Amino acid sequence: MPNGQGGYQPIFILSEGTRRQRGHEAQESNIQAAKTIGEAVRSTLGPRGMDKMLVDSLGDVIITNDGATIMDEMDIEHPAAKMIAEVAKTQEDEVGDGTTTAVVLAAKLLEEAGELLDQSIHPTVIASGYGMAAAKAQEFLNDMAVSISIDDEEQLKQVAKTAMTGKKVEANVPVLAGLAVKAVKQVAEETEEGYEVDLDNISIEKQVGEGVDNTFMVTGIILDKERVHPGMPKSVENAKIALINAAMEVKETESDSEIRVSSPEELQKFLDQEENEFREMVAKIKEIGANVVICQKGIDDMAQHFLSKEGIFAIRRAKKSDMKKLARATGGKIITDIEDMTIDDLGKAGLVEERKISGENMIFVEECENPKAVSVLVRGGTEHIVEEAKRSFEDAVSVVAKSIESGKIVAGGGATEVELSMKISDYADSIGGKEALAVRAFANAVESIARSLAENAGLDTIDTIVELRAKHEEDGAVYGLDAHDGEVKDMMSEGVVEPLLVKTQAVSSGSEAAVMVLRIDDVIASKGNEVGEGGGPEGMPGGMY
Known part of the structure; x- marks a missing residue:
């Protein structure tokens, strides 16, 4: 201007x-x-x-x-x-x-x-x-x-080996390639158009210790957890698993409220009421035949005590993603109300066991019948090696899945x-x-x-x-x-x-x-x-x- x-x-x-x-x-x-x-x-x-x-x-x-x-x-x-x-x-x-x-x-x-x-x-x-x-x-x-076909295991192994060649785990490629093919084939689902593989159903855990060749797969799920009470059994065979998405704790009142207790008898009565709630909860679990409880939320100390007395193996605060995988692996249903739980809701596994791997407690839910979710535990001598082995294995699983889904290789x-x-x-x-x-x-x-x-x-x-x-x-x-x-x-x-x-x-x-x-x-x-x-x-x- x-x-x-x-x-x-x-x-x-x-x-x-x-x-x-x-x-x-x-x-x-x-x-x-x-x-x-x-x-x-x-x-x-x-x-x-x-x-x-x-x-x-x-x-x-x-x-x-x-x-x-x-x-x-x-x-x-x-x-x-x-x-x-x-x-x-x-x-x-x-x-x-x-x-x-x-x-x-x-x-x-x-x-x-x-x-x-x-x-x-x-x-x-x-x-x-x-x-x-x-x-x-x-x-x-x-x-x-x-x-390429899902049944062509040798060719699928070659796809996995090609993806891992040149990585630090090259000496261990045959073992990892075989596991990658096995894991993907286990979770692959047939559709009208071909096969679909949701890689979220293959859980890859890592633990430092031993060599990469000691990496293994379980036909089930590995949880980085431990049982909630030392009095519980360390392992349960022929497990009937209750997958619970509800807190096994005393329900808090909906709004801010105050409970007035005027005598020791009234306090005792109140505590007895809480105890009875937990007794009934555990009795219901026992009644339908569950011998393993995996809870997404907390388990009260009193509830832990009663579960332990009944010889029931329990885990608390399992991840939501792990709960979904457990349901797919064991065939169980995730329930939100213990009162409505039936025997048909229970998942099944040949063995649920707490094991110490390199000083860390882990839970193995394995020997599931035709699981649609599996876990692989990657091992390695140092943190850097086990990390790279995990990355290489993830690449191998991905390329095998894509080969099966598209049915084409070059x-x-x-x-x-x-x-x-x-x-x-x-x-x-x-x-x-x-x-x-x-x-x-x-x-x-x-x-x-x-x-x-x-x-x-x-x-x-x-x-x-x-x-x-x-x-x-x-x-x-x-x-x-x-x-x-x-x-x-x-x-x-x-x-x-x-x-x-x-x-x-x-x-x-x-x-x-x-x-x-x-x-x-x-x-x-x-x-x-x-x-x-x-x-x-x-x-x-x-x-x-």
Whole structure:
């Protein structure tokens, strides 16, 4: 607006201290942040991948090469880097494996986009090309997939082994893979469309002590609890289990009220009344034949005494999630009113026992008949090993479940990525315009996964990729890299296989995240959230440290 002297008065829209990056500067900053994230996890990819040591603000240490854990534990500041880290979370939630692949792919797509931007290709053209390539990639991946059945235990074990290879528990992979397949098959439920696996029904507990090979599964549930009274039996065979979601305690009055007692006799009468309530409660439990009580809420000392006298094994304050699993494992019903409980509500187990594992008391509810919820107790010599063993086992369980649900697997070892890259390159030749350049960039990004596998194995990446391409051109679509000896082999014959969903989800989430970041041309950071040069918080390159 004119200010009276013929000049114009500036209009301030953003508050003082707000930092703004526009156009190429914003894109460059975001791409640099994505590259930094990709580089951070790329070295963990494959069976020869390295580990990361993550130290939090309290000094607690995590040593892992699990992409999701690394992304989750890293204190990331840069907003674009956070978006790439979300790719790992999505991949972990949807599939349970392939997190590193998804992050590396997203980062590489943005790096390739940066080169196209330098050639003055508009971001929307690149985004359009990436969208076309991602859609075509899904088609190609589905064509490459091979069917797998829930009864094909050996092939399912190979899927589990592939997910765990390269982790710290590699020496124990056969044991863990067998347990993963056994656990998933036990809880899988047949539907009209196929099989469904709810992984919440596989409870994975951990306890330091012994070796990873001593990990075992129980056909039932393991509870990190102990019986409420030392006078109760330590173990109960042919257990009839009452699952109670009600407090075995004196009911409090609904509103604030006062009970006036004028003589010792009246007080005694009041106490006797409470005692009778507990007697009746325990008598009811005994009458219907229950010899184990698992209560989600509290159990009064008096009730504990009467349960102990009757030889009934009892646990209190069980978690709600554990109660649901117990119901699925034992066939019992969770009841909220002891008075209405019948013999049909009781769950059954061959054995309920309190055992001391490495100095900690745990309750084992096992030998259930066809349980639809099971538990696995992961062991390991140190806290770090047992944590990594648990993470590896969770990955194995996830990929076996997804293989059973989708019924499709693909070759690992970079075979699928090389074949997909070649097919997308051919597709790029069939389309015209600038989008073809973006489609070819997409192909390069996909191939970078195989390059990273070769690089992490200490091989010459150029020679390896040339050899892989040559094999694939000879119609060897399942040929990939054996990272242990550096040879190009038939991955299906070698048993290096992965669920189709690991690849389709990585392509989908990785490309969507890359496109989202790519379309940003303006970053407005409020005061206190400044984005500095080099993509990180002020003075912090990459926004990671």
